[in-house]
Structures are given as structure tokens and as C-alpha cells.
Amino acid sequence: MKEIRTVDAVGQVLCHDMTQIIPGVMKDARFRKGHVVTEEDIPVLLSMGKEHIYVWEKDDSLYHENEAAEILCSLCMNDHMERSEVKEGKIELKSTVRGLLKIDTGLLDRINSQGNMMIASRHPNTPVEPGDKLCGTRIIPLVIKKEEMEEARKLCKGKKIFAVLPYLDKKVGLVTTGSEVFHGRVKDSFGPVLKAKVEEFGGQILGQTVTDDKPEHTTEAIMEFIRQGADMVLVSGGMSVDPDDKTPLAIRNTGAEVISYGAPVLPGAMFLLxxxxxxxxxxxxxxxxxCVMYSKRTVFDLVLPRLMADDPVTKEDLDKLGKGGLCLSCDVCYYPNCGFGKGW
Structure with missing residues (x-):
């Protein structure tokens, strides 16, 4: 790349897009990278304030910003994604499916620490819809050393920084505990809420079983759904530390491995996975x-998308939720476009 006087630029090849701004009319590239300057272009360039322009000077040790942007995009783009056209060293990726955005955050941090290139994204573990923007990538300078892009490739070691996990058509069993519901003294309020949340992610409700407070009855109800082919069982009620709340015991008695009883999230501290x-x-x-029965958003809303996408949740994952784990119970709920649950 070399700088020359605009009046001497006829026949030269522009090495970057040149934006023209006319207030109220346009703000876009008037001349694109690769354009061969003509006599007619000179007055236009001068009217844009370009007394001097940069033209391409071949250097085998450098990439133009758009060439480098293609490499950076290749490190990010994965299945279930579509990309924008490259423009001024920038490419954006969007989701093509309903699913869960996963990010190798350590790898993302290392790429961004390289300098001369950047990737900005949504938070990891965010539910996304078709057409939702996932990330934007950009090369900072007009040209970048090839060795810098090669170093970025080496950091990735063939891995992709981003992935979108589509939701799966899971079969879900509901078990509602509590003698007050079992004997018809209180109307069940859990069922409709859980049904709506599961179906939002494409799940199928196998059925709902109501049990009394005896843990053996709850254990049997869970196992019956598993025998029917359930991919997930949601047990509601009886989750406090009161002596007569036996749901955690009933779940343990199935032989399931308890990942965590308790999560640093409000509402939802007594959640068990x-x-x-x-x-x-x-x-x-x-x-x-x-709280899942009456609060707009709880820990269940944070975990459910991962379960519906077959993305294993660990205790370490749940422990991280404390940062941003306080729902502010806003009058108008904007979740997931808010800070709730963005700690993991």
C-alpha cells in the first residue's frame, strides 16, 4: 500500500473502501476496494476531501483487511450459521436455527488479545433465533502481517470459536408433589407453567403425575416416566429444607447423580439438578x-435451554451463575436481553 496524490491516481487500484457521507442522503462506500480510478472519479474523490489516497502496492508479507477478515471469519463460523459480505474488514455471523449459542471464551479472549483483530459477540449460553446476530469480526488496520493471521490459526488448532446447538425434540415427564395438590385441596399451578416453558423450546410433554408427600411415590413416578422413554423429568414442589419436603430424597433414591442441590440464583436458590x-x-x-410457579424468570429459565440442547451442565457451571444471578423482577421483562444469568 502506498500513498499518492489523488490527481495522479488515474489507473491505480484502490486498496480499501472509501466512504462518502452526504447528510440525509447517503453514508456508504462510494468506491470499493479493487476499483480502478478513472478521470471522472478525481473530482468526486476531491469533493470527499481526499487530496491523497492509498493504492495497492503488492507485498507478499501482508494481507489486505478483507483477505484477513475471511481468515478470521473461518475461525468463528460453524454449522447453523450464515455470514454477511465482507465490508471494510468486517464480517458478521447470524444463526440459521433456534438454539443455544456456545462460545469457547478462553479461545475468544486469546484471539482478542492478539491485537489488530477483534471479535465481539453475544454472551455465551444465550438462546438464539434464526436471523439473530451472533458476532461481528473485524481487522483493525487496513493491512495486517500474514504471520499474525497464522498465529491466530495456530491458537485455534482447528477448533471453532462459536457453535449453535439446535434444540432437540425432547420428551418430558412432569411430576408434581404435595398432598394438598394430590388430595385436590389446592389447584396445581406448576403444570401449565412447565408445559409452556418446555414447548417454547420444542419439547413434548409425556404427561403429568401428581404424588403425595411420600418420597417412594415420587421416586416411582419419576421412574415410570423414564420407563416410558422420557428424555427429561421435571419434579416440582417440596424443595425447601423443611423436614416434610422430601423431593430431594425422592430424586436421590432413583439412583441419579446429583450435580447440585442449590444454585447462586434468585429466584431459584433451592434448585436441584x-x-x-x-x-x-x-x-x-x-x-x-x-418460585418457578409464579416468578417470570428463575434459575430454571437459565438451565432449561441447555438441557433442551443436550448441553451438559456441571456444578462449576452453576457456581458461576452468581455473577448476574439476581433477577431484578422488572415491570417489563426483557429476558434474555438483560444481565440476568450472564455469568456463565
Missing amino acids: SYYKKDGKNIPITGLPG
């Missing part, structure tokens, strides 16, 4: 506290 192993599959069994 476990996995039951069957035929090589890990079937989530959750214990849902009462």
Missing part, C-alpha cells in the same frame, strides 16, 4: 422450587 444414566444416556431430573 441430577442426571440418571440409562443406555448410555444422561437423563436430567430436576427439582424445581416454588
Whole structure:
């Protein structure tokens, strides 16, 4: 790349896009990278304030910003994504499916620490819809050393920084505990809420079983859904530390591995997550506290998209939710476009 006087630029090839701004009329590239300057272009360039312009000077050790942008995009783009055209060293990626955005945050940080290139994205573990923007990538200078892009490739070691996991058509069993509901003294309020949340992610409700406070009855109800082929069982009620709340015991008695009883999230501190192993599959069994029944958003809204996408949740994952784990219960709920649950 070299700088020359605009009046001497006829026949030269522009090495970058040149934006023209006419207030109220346009703000876009008037001349694109690769354009061969003509006599007629000179007055236009001068009217844009370009007394001097940069033209391409071949250097085998450098990439133009758009060439480098293609490499950076290739490190990010994965299945279920579509990309924009490259423009001024920038490419954006969008989702093509309903699913869960996953990010290798350590790798993202290392790429961004390289300098001369950047990737800005949504938060990881965010539910996305078709057409939702996932990230934007950009090369900062007009040209960049090839060795810098090669270093970015080496950092990735063939891995992609981003992935979108589509939601799966899971079969879900509902078990509602509590003698007051079992005997018809109180109307069940959990069922409609859980049904709506599961179906939002494409799940199928196998059915709902109401049990009394005896843990053996709840355990049997859970196992019956698993025998019916349930991919997940949601157990609601009886999740506090009161002596007569036996749901955690009932879940443990299935033989499931309890990942965590408790999560640093409000609402939802008494949430329980476990996995039951069957035929090589890990079937989530959750214990849902009462807040899921009446609060707009709880820990269940943070975990459910991951379960519906078959994305394993660990205790370490749940522990991270404390940062941003306080729902502000806004009058108008904007979740997931807010800070709630962005800690992981």
C-alpha cells in the first residue's frame, strides 16, 4: 500500500473502501476496494476531501483487511450459521436455527488479545433465533502481517470459536408433589407453567403425575416416566429444607447423580439438578422450587435451554451463575436481553 496524490491516481487500484457521507442522503462506500480510478472519479474523490489516497502496492508479507477478515471469519463460523459480505474488514455471523449459542471464551479472549483483530459477540449460553446476530469480526488496520493471521490459526488448532446447538425434540415427564395438590385441596399451578416453558423450546410433554408427600411415590413416578422413554423429568414442589419436603430424597433414591442441590440464583436458590444414566444416556431430573410457579424468570429459565440442547451442565457451571444471578423482577421483562444469568 502506498500513498499518492489523488490527481495522479488515474489507473491505480484502490486498496480499501472509501466512504462518502452526504447528510440525509447517503453514508456508504462510494468506491470499493479493487476499483480502478478513472478521470471522472478525481473530482468526486476531491469533493470527499481526499487530496491523497492509498493504492495497492503488492507485498507478499501482508494481507489486505478483507483477505484477513475471511481468515478470521473461518475461525468463528460453524454449522447453523450464515455470514454477511465482507465490508471494510468486517464480517458478521447470524444463526440459521433456534438454539443455544456456545462460545469457547478462553479461545475468544486469546484471539482478542492478539491485537489488530477483534471479535465481539453475544454472551455465551444465550438462546438464539434464526436471523439473530451472533458476532461481528473485524481487522483493525487496513493491512495486517500474514504471520499474525497464522498465529491466530495456530491458537485455534482447528477448533471453532462459536457453535449453535439446535434444540432437540425432547420428551418430558412432569411430576408434581404435595398432598394438598394430590388430595385436590389446592389447584396445581406448576403444570401449565412447565408445559409452556418446555414447548417454547420444542419439547413434548409425556404427561403429568401428581404424588403425595411420600418420597417412594415420587421416586416411582419419576421412574415410570423414564420407563416410558422420557428424555427429561421435571419434579416440582417440596424443595425447601423443611423436614416434610422430601423431593430431594425422592430424586436421590432413583439412583441419579446429583450435580447440585442449590444454585447462586434468585429466584431459584433451592434448585436441584441430577442426571440418571440409562443406555448410555444422561437423563436430567430436576427439582424445581416454588418460585418457578409464579416468578417470570428463575434459575430454571437459565438451565432449561441447555438441557433442551443436550448441553451438559456441571456444578462449576452453576457456581458461576452468581455473577448476574439476581433477577431484578422488572415491570417489563426483557429476558434474555438483560444481565440476568450472564455469568456463565
